[in-house]
Amino acid sequence: MQCGLSPIVGFRFSLHPMTNDFISVIKGALQETDTSNVWMHTDDVSTVIRGKQVHVFNVAKALTLHAAKTGEHVALSGTFSAGCPGDTSGDAYLDKGDNVANTDTTKQYVSSQFALYPMNNPNYMDVIYREVERAKELGVFNESMHYASGIHGDIHDVFAFYEETFTHARSEEHKHLVMTVSMSINSPSHGGL
Amino acid sequence: MQCGLSPIVGFRFSLHPMTNDFISVIKGALQETDTSNVWMHTDDVSTVIRGKQVHVFNVAKALTLHAAKTGEHVALSGTFSAGCPGDTSGDAYLDKGDNVANTDTTKQYVSSQFALYPMNNPNYMDVIYREVERAKELGVFNESMHYASGIHGDIHDVFAFYEETFTHARSEEHKHLVMTVSMSINSPSHGGL
Numbered sequence A, B: 001m002q003c004g005l006s007p008i009v010g011f012r013f014s015l016h017p018m019t020n021d022f023i024s025v026i027k028g029a030l031q032e033t034d035t036s037n038v039w040m041h042t043d044d045v046s047t048v049i050r051g052k053q054v055h056v057f058n059v060a061k062a063l064t065l066h067a068a069k070t071g072e073h074v075a076l077s078g079t080f081s082a083g084c085p086g087d088t089s090g091d092a093y094l095d096k097g098d099n100v101a102n103t104d105t106t107k108q109y110v111s112s113q114f115a116l117y118p119m120n121n122p123n124y125m126d127v128i129y130r131e132v133e134r135a136k137e138l139g140v141f142n143e144s145m146h147y148a149s150g151i152h153g154d155i156h157d158v159f160a161f162y163e164e165t166f167t168h169a170r171s172e173e174h175k176h177l178v179m180t181v182s183m184s185i186n187s188p189s190h191g192g193l
């Protein structure tokens, strides 16, 4: 059990293409994405990637962008985690450098929602309010809602916000941070379930 | 701001049918489910239901079961929440009785994963370990994994576990509880992303 401000970040997620061809959309996204900087494991419900924060966010964005470029309606749901006292130091790929492997800058509108859960932190509501302010300052805030905040814009701006927020919402004193993200792309109806 | 052990439970979720007919699967599930005991709002990314715990879990299960009965591969991702200090008492439907509106007992295998986030609780890891033990005792535990625990079985047993865990993982002292759930149904490949 490693209890410092662990450099290991994880993202457990599912990518859901709403099409009969969902398998080929997912396989295509995996083929187009360089995942060599993260440890990755897939089971029957979700996929987890682990490694340095910079690579976890880079791979998450690249997989999502490649799936989006098919033009199909795709949804991403997942949880970023760091600093869990029960976490292990294995499966971490911490020997990787800091240069990101995926650099596709294609623009893509995404609508998303996130929630921050700073664990065992009496001031966690302050952290949440501060990070929502950050979204407003960065121009990616969409709307307030029960249990989450709406974040939207170009996929690169949205993921940049999420990575920045994930950095700022944890500290050496409060290491364990969880952030849920749901994202909808190419939605045919902005009133769909 | 209401800081007692609030009876208001919320579930923000997305239901993702992996088919070209995703809209009709979702609309059909909504038509087949009696949602009159919960407040419900849908936006372009997710749907939120709020009300008494018993009704929130009943409606969540019924929507999922009806979508599953189409035979399509469907996924559910969502977050149950209670006791957030920033929550409001509106949109709560707390005047409803306790009789559930949806009683379809059709069996349906589901594979799922969950994570518990008891907020502002120094002993939160103990709560998590205890609830994983509960899953083992109830026979719905599947496997351990990074950042989550695998839960599977018949949809009625799985939702009964989730509701029981959601009750036991919060207390008057530690009111604010979050539980994420991801569920995969009718998956054509148990090795899919």
Ligand SMILES: [Ca+2]
Binding pocket: A120, A121, A122, B120, B121, B122
């Ligand atoms: Ca605390």
